[in-house]
Amino acid sequence: MDITKFKELTARLADAKGVSGSEDGIAHMCAELMSRYTDRVEIVNGNVYAHFGERRDKPHVLLDAHLDKVGLICTDVRDDGFISADMVGGIDLRSMPAQPVIIHGREDICGVICTLPPHLKTSDEVMTKDQLYIDTGLSPESAKALISRGDPISYEAECRELIGDRLCGAALDDRCGISTVIQAIDELHYTDDMPYTLTVMFSTQEEIGERGACIGAFTVDPDICIEVDVSFALAQGEDRKKCGTLGGGCMIGVSPTLDKALSDGFIAFAKENDIPFDIEVMSGTTGTNADRFTVSRGGARAVTLSVPLRNMHLPCEVIDANDCMTTAKLITAFLRGDVKC
Amino acid sequence: MLMSSETKTLFMEILHDLCEINGTSGREEKVREYILDRIGDKASCTVNPLGCVIAEYKAKPADRKLMISAHMDEVGFIITYINDDGTLSFDCVGGVSPDACAGRQVTVDGNPSVRDTDKCCPVGTSDKALDVESDRAADRYVSSNVSTKSLRPVGNDEKAQNGESDRAADRYVSSNVSAKPLRPVGGGIGTRPIHNLSADERKTPVRFRDLYIDIGAKDREEAERYVSIGDSAYFLTGWNVSRDGYIRSKAIDDRIGCAVMLTMIIMGLPEYDTTFTFVTQEEVGLRGSRTAAFTVQPDMAIVIEATTAADIPLSEGAQRCCELGKGAVVSYMDRSTLYDRQMYDLSRRIAAEKGIGWQTKTVVAGGNDSGAIHISGKGVRTMAISVPCRYLHTPSSVAYGKDMFDVFDLVCEMERALREEI
Structure with missing residues (x-):
């Protein structure tokens, strides 16, 4: 894919539904996308698996990105028609007042998170999750007919292009990881001559504790795992030593819990081939699905x-879509056996 | 006579158009353009030095001069600094709470009067050249097997705002004029992610200095090609009408007032000569209305507004201020005005007689253009008729269609009654 097509794919994935626990739609979309590259695509217990090669005498690589996104969940449809909600994954309550949302009920319903007008606020505190109410503009009757406890709720925000090749959207974590994996497979043209047997996995429930990864790693039983996720890019107020750079290339993880030879192999390959990269140092676990795989x-x-x-x-x-493209390059090179580890 | 269905349809169409137009205080150009265009020759219009539209509507002559007023500006943002990393620092224009800003998508829009690059095109070529080029730009985003809806460049409601047209515009820009692109650029209001905040920081509300607008520029130099200090930015929230008739949009405050007045003029509803003023800069201190009232020198005034409703689960009793579904809100007092008691009483009686929803506020708070108008010149007898609106000054305010119709009907009735019954 060229970068224009790649951005389209990423935006389309980012706009798809799929709060943790409700990944069916995005899973089917990804399964369909992967079926262009292999006949052996399956969805098992929520996770999408696409298998390449069958030989058992080669190391088995698991290449993963997660399907789910953070959001909210309906906990009650109140008698006054307002919706009570709770958080799914790490939501920043500081940014929730008046946030537009979509409730995925019997149909998709636009709503907005309630907030008090400034002159009625009694304290200068951030709202708590007990104060998460959603205004749907529906009568109590309509709300009760269309919305039930347990319905997932997404931010309402379309993925849009910014200047250059940058994108702005609600679930680029980790939908841009999925598009990066697809880009890598698209360039790879897998054959049995390649040094690895490969399973691509798109896993569920990362945001609430890497649960899809937990069952996925058990199912696939891989030798080597490559986790494609997102990490912090340097921004106003952030600590340079903890961040990568937007447009600065893939962040290659180095951590006591990761395999040093793999990290070093990717770093060396990127250096030799002038592929931009950053080293992301984590002193313990990574906060990604890799923690489960290892x-x-x-x-x-x-x-x-x-x-x-x-x-x-x-x-x-x-x-920056260019960072996805360089990440995909590293993955393709690895799967072809060009990264020494 | 209460609103006909034809009037309701026209009103909603105008309100939708007006809410989607961007125009913060001091940048009301596009709103004004739309209003002047829709009024056409149905009233005689002048624009005062602060940009207020003063529209004289002729019907039956009246003994006392009535001014009906609403403000054109909406709350928004102004770019205050371009950071080294290409992000933009900004402040709010009007009262916007920073917690309603974090994480929102926005458009950053130059000052049209400065950036009117059409004027730089060779005569007769500008429109075509831009159109052709933008068609190609549009093609670029269309691929055979992928839905392209999601990849609209921000603000790309019209082809002329498409990405490629930047270059088209650049080509025709003469050397002595700023070569900035025509279209607004998209952005997101960023802040540090929750993962990297301390427990204390997570419990501390965001401030504007913690927020920045990210337009995707790599550095200051790239950002400066698209944005200048002093440019405006706006929330990017879609207009939505629920199946039960509730409207969610930005800028309902106070495009509702503008829509009521425009519809009255277009439909020819005032019974007596009336001066309609579409004023500027309400959100930054009732500034346009002060000049409009001085110019018009009315005897009486009706201000049409959107007012805070807090009928949500987080508040009870009097703190709810007023409620959606209960009709037009007529105030007796707020932080800017003690309203004319006789006008207030008359509105209540007429609403009851005509079956128009009428309520008042249960909190003395806020203020509106009445504050400037009622003490203008020798003094003006003033009332405010407002639509109750939740989440005022956020990207997603919510109001109820029926309440808007009540406001419309009450304003029309009062236009007549103020001449005949006071």
Whole structure:
């Protein structure tokens, strides 16, 4: 894919539904996208698996990105027609007042998170999750007919292009990871001569504790895992040593819990081939699905390749599509055996 | 006679148009253009030095001069600094709470009067050249097997605002004029992600200095090609009408007032000579209305507004201020005005007689253009008729269609009654 097509795909994925626990739609969309590259695509217990190669005498690589996105969930349809909600994943309550949302009930319903007018606020405190109410503009009768407890709720925000190749959208974490994996497979043209047997996985429920990854790693039983997720890009107020750079290339993870030889292999390859990258140092676990992969069954070697992203978990996450393209290049090179590890 | 269905349709069409137009205080040009265009020759219009439209509507002559007024500006943002990393620092124009800004998508829009690059095109070529080029730009986003809806460049409601037209515009810009692109650029209001905040920081409300607008520029130099300090920015929220008739949009405050007045003029509803003023700069201190009232020198005034309703689960009793579904809000007092008691009483009686929803506020708070108008010149007898509106000054205010119709009917009735019964 050229970068224009890539951006279209990323935006389309970012705009698809799929709060943690409700990933069916995005899973089917991804399964369909992967069926262009292999006949062996399946959805098992929510996770999407696409298998390449069958030989058992080669190391088995698991390439993963997560399907789900943070959001809210309906906990009650009140008698006055307002919706009570709770958080799914790491939501910043500081940014919730008057946030436009979509409730995925019997149909998609636009709403807005209630907030008191400034002159009625009694304290200078951030709202608590007990104060999450949604105004749908529906009568109590309509609300009760269309919305039920347990309905997932997304931010209402379309993925849009900014200047250059940058995108701004609500669920680029981790939909840009999915499009990056697809880009890598699109360029790969897998054959049995390649040094690895490969399973691409798109996993559920990362945002609430990497649960899809937990069952996925057990199911696939891989030797090597590559996790494609997002990480922090440098922005106003952030600490340079903890961040990558938007447009600065893939963030290659280095951590005691990751495989040093894999990290070093990617770093060396990127250097030799003038592919822009940053090293992301984590002193323990990574906060990604890799944490599950490394200790599943008898253990696996793992590395994280992260796309730098600003405003994580807000409805205006920002990425540079060029960073996805370089991340995909690293993945393709690895799967062809060009990365020494 | 209460609103006909034809009038209701026209009113909603105008309100929708007006809410989608961007125009913060001091940048009301596009709103004014729309209003002047829709009024046409149905009233005689002048524009005062602050940009207020003063429209004299001729019907039956009246002993006392009535001014009906609403403001054109909406709350928004102004760019105050371009950071080294290409992000934009900004402040609010009017009272916007920073917690309603974090994470929102916006458009950043130059000052049209400065950036009117059409004028730089060779005569007769500008429109065509831009159109052709933008068609190609549009093609670029269309691929055979992928839905392109999601990839509209921000603000791309019209082809002329498409990405490629920047270059088309650049080509025709003569050397002595700023070569900035025509279209508004999109952005997101960013702040540090929750993951990197301390427990204390998570409990501390955001401030404007914690927020920045990210337009995707790599550095200051790139940002400066698109944006200048002093440019405006706006919330990007879609207009939505629920199946039960509730409207969610930005800028209902006070495009509702403008829509009521425009519809009255277009439909020819005033029974007596009436001066309609569409004023500027309400949100930054009732500034346009002060000049309009001085110019018009009315005996009486009706201000049409959107007012805070807090009929939500977080508040009870008097704190709810007023409620959606209960009709037009007529105030007796707010922080800017003690309203004319006789006009207030008359509105209540007439609403009851005509079956128009009428309520008042249960909190003395806020203020509107009445504050400037009622003490203008020798003094003006003033009333305010408002639509109750939740989440005022946020990207997603919510109001109820029926309440708007009540406001419309009450304003029409009062236009007549103020001449005949006071």
